Amino acid sequence: MNRKKFRNRCFIMALICLIVWAGFAFAEGQLKGSTANVETLTPMQVPVETTAQTEEVKELNADGDPVINIWDGIKTIAKSTAFAGGTWREYVMIGVACLLLYLAIVKQFEPLLLLPIAFGMLLANLPLAGLGSHSDPVYTFYNSLEEAAAAASSLGKHSSDVVMRLNDATGLMQYSIQTSNGGLLYYLYKGVNLGIYPPLIFMGVGAMTDFAPLIADPKSLLLGAAAQLGIFITFIIAKLTGQFNAAEAGAIGIIGGADGPTAIFVTTKLAPHLLGPIAVAAYSYMALVPVIQPPIMKALTTEKERKIRMAQLRPVSKTELVIFPVLVTIIVSLLLPDAATLIGCLMFGNLLRVSGVTERLNKTVQNELINIVTVFLGLTVGATTTGSQFLTVKTLLIVIMGVFAFGCGTAGGVLLAKLMNKLTGGRINPLIGSAGVSAVPMAARVSNKVGQEYDPGNFLLMNAMGPNVAGVIGSAVAAGVMIALFG
Numbered sequence: 001m002n003r004k005k006f007r008n009r010c011f012i013m014a015l016i017c018l019i020v021w022a023g024f025a026f027a028e029g030q031l032k033g034s035t036a037n038v039e040t041l042t043p044m045q046v047p048v049e050t051t052a053q054t055e056e057v058k059e060l061n062a063d064g065d066p067v068i069n070i071w072d073g074i075k076t077i078a079k080s081t082a083f084a085g086g087t088w089r090e091y092v093m094i095g096v097a098c099l100l101l102y103l104a105i106v107k108q109f110e111p112l113l114l115l116p117i118a119f120g121m122l123l124a125n126l127p128l129a130g131l132g133s134h135s136d137p138v139y140t141f142y143n144s145l146e147e148a149a150a151a152a153s154s155l156g157k158h159s160s161d162v163v164m165r166l167n168d169a170t171g172l173m174q175y176s177i178q179t180s181n182g183g184l185l186y187y188l189y190k191g192v193n194l195g196i197y198p199p200l201i202f203m204g205v206g207a208m209t210d211f212a213p214l215i216a217d218p219k220s221l222l223l224g225a226a227a228q229l230g231i232f233i234t235f236i237i238a239k240l241t242g243q244f245n246a247a248e249a250g251a252i253g254i255i256g257g258a259d260g261p262t263a264i265f266v267t268t269k270l271a272p273h274l275l276g277p278i279a280v281a282a283y284s285y286m287a288l289v290p291v292i293q294p295p296i297m298k299a300l301t302t303e304k305e306r307k308i309r310m311a312q313l314r315p316v317s318k319t320e321l322v323i324f325p326v327l328v329t330i331i332v333s334l335l336l337p338d339a340a341t342l343i344g345c346l347m348f349g350n351l352l353r354v355s356g357v358t359e360r361l362n363k364t365v366q367n368e369l370i371n372i373v374t375v376f377l378g379l380t381v382g383a384t385t386t387g388s389q390f391l392t393v394k395t396l397l398i399v400i401m402g403v404f405a406f407g408c409g410t411a412g413g414v415l416l417a418k419l420m421n422k423l424t425g426g427r428i429n430p431l432i433g434s435a436g437v438s439a440v441p442m443a444a445r446v447s448n449k450v451g452q453e454y455d456p457g458n459f460l461l462m463n464a465m466g467p468n469v470a471g472v473i474g475s476a477v478a479a480g481v482m483i484a485l486f487g
Contacts, residue, residue, distance in 0.1 A: 086127030089387025096390075097122035097382075100280075109287030113260060113378045117280060120382020123185075135183025141167045141174040148175035155179070189380040193272070197377040198265035199345040204370025205261075205472065206325070206349025207362055209440060213466035215320050216313040220432075220463075222416060224470025227436025228478045229412030230256030234405035235482075243394055247271055250482035252398055255282045256405025257475030258289065259438035264381060265342060266479045269487050276385035277395040281402035289442045292403065293410050293434050294450050300414045301430045305421065306454045308429040310463045321354040332477060338487065339480025346476065410434045413467060435464040438471040 100118035104111040142148035148162045157177060165176040191197040214220055235253035238244045244252065247270040254266045255278060263282035267275045285292065298306075325347035333340035352362040389395075417433025431451050435443040444464035451460045 087387065089391050090125040090127050093125040093385065093387040093390060094122060097125065100284075103287070110283055112374055113283050114287060116375055116378025117283060117382035117385075120185075120379040121276075121280075121385045122382075123379075124383040124386050135186050137178050137182040137186070138180035139165060139176040140179050141165070141170075141176045143174065145175055148177060152177050185380055185383050188376050189383070191373075191376055192264065192268060192275070192380050195265055195268050195341070197373050198261035198268075199341050200373045201261040201370055201377065202342050202476070203345040203349035204365050204373070205440070206346040206351075207353045207365040207370075209346075209350055209353075209469055209472065210465070211324055211350060211469050212316040212321065213313055213462055214469050215316045215324055217463070217466045219420065220466030221470045221473075222420070223413050223433050223436040223467035224472075224474040225436075225477075226416035226433065227409045227413035227467070227471050228257055228474045230405040230407065230409030231475075231478045231482075233408045234401050237404070238397075238401055241397065243397055247486040248274060250486045251278055252401055253405060254278075254475070254479060254482065255285065255398075255402040256409040257438050257471070257478055258282070258286050258406055258409065258443070259472065259475040260286055261377075262342065262438070262475045262479045264377070266482055269483050273389070274394070274398065275381060276390055277398045278402075279381045280385060281399050285402055285406045286439045286442070289437075289439050290446050290449075292406055293443065293446050296407055296410045297414055297431055297434050297447075297450055300411060301418065303454060305418070305430050306451055307458065308421070308426060309455070309458050310427065310429055310432075310460065313462055313466075318354070318356070322351070325351045325354070328473065332473070332480075336477060336480040336484065338483040339476050342476040342479060343473070346472065406437070409437050413437065417467075429458075429460055429463070432460055432464040432467055435468040436471045436474070438468075438475040440468050440472060441465065443471070444468040 097118045100114055100121065103109040104114040104118060140151070142151060145162065149159050152159055152161050155177065161177055162175055164173050166172075167174045167176070214224075231253040233253075234256050235249045238249035238252045239246060251263075251267040251271040251274055254263045257263070260279065260283045264275065264279050267278045271278075329340075329344055329347045332343045349365050352358045352365055413433035413436030414430050415433070416436075417428055417430040421428040421430055429451060431447045432444075435447045437443050444461055444467075447464035448459065448461040451458045
């Protein structure tokens, strides 16, 4: 046997031993976890064998060092690994994360956000890694200001570093000193927790959005509003289940707007503990627009309606394009101040695009800014999806109601478009109503694709873009309503 074959066989044998060792460690850890609470022994009840084993491990050699059995040492090391320390929930969530990575990379379902979210989910559920809680800072608590000030001085800190903080262990406000900084994800998550990332993404969306189709056909704004029907229907249903309060139901309903940043923004305001499942549901359904919408569109329209050809939109002047974002910001913010953050950032980004005098800023917002924020947002949102919080009955209900909300939003837009078609004498193709959800431009493309299945020469894309960009505004307004009512 030559040397190369010998090395290869040794490597294979070592790999097999490692796998067997990991399996043993995992099985023993799970068995220990399942029997830990069966019986609690007092010191007087400890069996003689257990005491003898303990004394055997603590036996010292001639030099005074502990004598450790090699096999017991291997088992001790195995028990300390994450294979033995993990729970079934964490391993299930790792499987879910891998599935989402597959959908993002292979199927290309919203990869720009689904991939960071999936990897954040993977990091959060790695056993013993401590990333699920974002590695919070460590605080030491003291009963008096004098005691805390003395401790601060001994640690080389200033007296101003002593702050009043809630001690979770006692439930009391006490003097505290931060003795350890938080992890990277802890600080990145502040952008989500404080509602910073979603408005910045809206700014980028505004810079990439062309509102000309909406300006050319203002009545398409009604279709964008009708597609928000799913938000309010789902809110009512979620409340009726008895599993959610009004604020939680409002956050769940926003999934129906098919707008991930809006869903995250509202959830951080109303129900931050549901951020993980709501964000994953919102972005998953946005990615599944081409799958969810066509059956609903076809069920609610006739073949004759799907073949309707719409008139070409009129040209829009630069003056109209510049006035539009300013006017919308003023009107919406005055009517609904809670929507001002999202609408203001959306319209500011669009003004950078249409003004013609800020091309450098426009490119930065469209590319570098939105890409950086997307990475931070996706990674930190994914890191909130720990198994203990995600694998619950409430999460299952959120997933079910999310797809229901999305379906109702699609149906609301199509039904209003059918009504408008009747009122205008057959000049509106009802398929464009489905584009009233906020998934830009995917929903408009789906409307165009379904129309061309029945008439290859029928181009509905530009007509569908009107309701589509109106849906972005509509979802932001609906978010403002929910925050105003329950925030």
